[in-house]
Amino acid sequence: MYNFWGNISKFPRFIISVFAGFFLTTVYPVFRLLTxxxxxxxxxxxxxxxxxxxxxxxxxxxxxxxx
The missing domain is CATH 1.20.5 (Single alpha-helices involved in coiled-coils or other helix-helix interfaces)
Structure with missing residues (x-):
């Protein structure tokens, strides 16, 4: 049961990193165009x-x- 709650507590960090990675991957080509x-x-x-x-x-x- 401890392992379960440990995994649940890591989930918010995982979601934040997924959204940050998606945002950076999507916006990076636009920043390259601005040069x-x-x-x-x-x-x-x-x-x-x-x-x-x-x-x-x-x-x-x-x-x-x-x-």
Whole structure:
């Protein structure tokens, strides 16, 4: 039974390391793109467009009308 609770107590650290690894693996190529000036503007524009489109989608989903 001690072994069981020892494994359960390690689970939160495992979940945090999985999420951190996923985040770093996903975001690392974007940071490599930001080293070049041309791709820096492209990535910035794409991120801005992504946030603006998500804002519009959520606003329409919640029923707010553009005025």
């Amino acid at each position: 070049n000036t041309k791709t820096n503007y492209l990535v910035g524009t794409l991120v801005l467009f992504l946030f603006l489109s998500l804002y519009a989608i959520v606003k329409l989903m919640l029923g707010y009308v553009y005025e």
